[in-house]
Amino acid sequence: MNCENYPLKLFHLISMSHIK
Incomplete structure (x- = not known):
């Protein structure tokens, strides 16, 4: 994993959680 x-x-x- 990088x-x-x-x-x-x-x-x-x-970001997804914030938009939801």
């Missing part, structure tokens, strides 16, 4: 991929996925999850 270190840069981890934060990216987290950001996407937060």
Whole structure:
């Protein structure tokens, strides 16, 4: 797993949660 991929996925999850 890439270190840069981890934060990216987290950001996407937060963004989705925020939009909902």
